[in-house]
Amino acid sequence: MSTCSQKVRFVLEEKGLPWEGKVVDLHGGENFSPEFLKLNPKGVVPVLIDNEDVILESNNICIYLDDKYPQAPLMPGTPKGRSDVRTLLQWMDEQVHHDISACTYPIAFRPGVLKTYDTPEKLETYILQVPDVGKRNFRREIMSSGIECAAFKTAVPRLATVLERLNHILQNSPYLVGDQLTVADIAYSPCITRLDHLSMGIMWEDKPAIIDWHERIQATTGYEKGIRAFFVANVIENMTSKGNAAKQAVSELLGQAK
Numbered sequence: 001m002s003t004c005s006q007k008v009r010f011v012l013e014e015k016g017l018p019w020e021g022k023v024v025d026l027h028g029g030e031n032f033s034p035e036f037l038k039l040n041p042k043g044v045v046p047v048l049i050d051n052e053d054v055i056l057e058s059n060n061i062c063i064y065l066d067d068k069y070p071q072a073p074l075m076p077g078t079p080k081g082r083s084d085v086r087t088l089l090q091w092m093d094e095q096v097h098h099d100i101s102a103c104t105y106p107i108a109f110r111p112g113v114l115k116t117y118d119t120p121e122k123l124e125t126y127i128l129q130v131p132d133v134g135k136r137n138f139r140r141e142i143m144s145s146g147i148e149c150a151a152f153k154t155a156v157p158r159l160a161t162v163l164e165r166l167n168h169i170l171q172n173s174p175y176l177v178g179d180q181l182t183v184a185d186i187a188y189s190p191c192i193t194r195l196d197h198l199s200m201g202i203m204w205e206d207k208p209a210i211i212d213w214h215e216r217i218q219a220t221t222g223y224e225k226g227i228r229a230f231f232v233a234n235v236i237e238n239m240t241s242k243g244n245a246a247k248q249a250v251s252e253l254l255g256q257a258k
């Protein structure tokens with residue numbers, strides 16, 4: 001259910017490339033094991049192993065796959081188009097992915113983490129496994145305050161601004177860059193799916209261009225085989241019911257931002 005892994009599987013399936021998956025138990029901290037950290041010192045998924053080569057960073061992996069396996073191209077044919085895709089991916093790396101985590105963890109994952117790591121000592125041991133010090137603080141804040149934390153309160157209005165921007169693009173174009181599916185659409189669609197699972201659809205219910213675009217994306221082979229086929233029902237049920245409980249807080253944050 002990791003949004004970053006979803007986009008890589010989307011690309012693999014859209015291109016019809018053969019691949020084998022290995023599930024990494026994030027909740028159990030398998031991503032912090034010495035074996036995994038040897039592959040990715042940041043301790044995050046996805047990791048692509050292509051023959052002997054280890055490729056990191058989901059957006060980078062998508063572009064790598066498109067470069068190396070040119071069938072069903074997912075990058076535009078012009079320098080301007082490619083530059084527009086890279087801009088959207090950079091915004092995602094700088095902010096959007098962080099804000100999606102800042103919604104998912106406080107709303108949906110926090111209760112499960114607090115149940116598994118059920119003493120302050122166990123929780124701190126879990127947090128200290130995170131290689132990045134800034135991310136440790138982010139996780140501590142989320143675990144201590146849930147949807148009252150500053151990260152959540154910043155993420156909701158900031159994601160609303162991103163959705164405004166996407167809506168503006170999609171009012172004039174069937175896809176985020178030009179008239180064909182690109183890595184930009186593939187990178188952003190799991191975010192919409194995640195917010196939807198978190199019962200946060202209020203954020204784009206007045207944006208028909210986003211609704212139409214996402215329907216188009218969901219009808220692709222890549223989404224069907226790379227994302228929907230891997231849905232885990234009980235994880236989605238947990239996100240949706242916890243998201244329902246947070247709906248009021250989300251609409252208040254959206255209201256304050258107007």
Ligand SMILES: N[C@@H](CCC(=O)N[C@@H](CS)C(=O)NCC(=O)O)C(=O)O
Pocket residue numbers: 002003004005026031043044045046056057058059093097
């Ligand atoms: N910038 C990285 C972010 C990867 C990332 O944060 N992955 C999440 C899942 S979407 C993860 O592994 N989280 C586990 C953790 O942080 O403990 C990418 O795009 O690949």
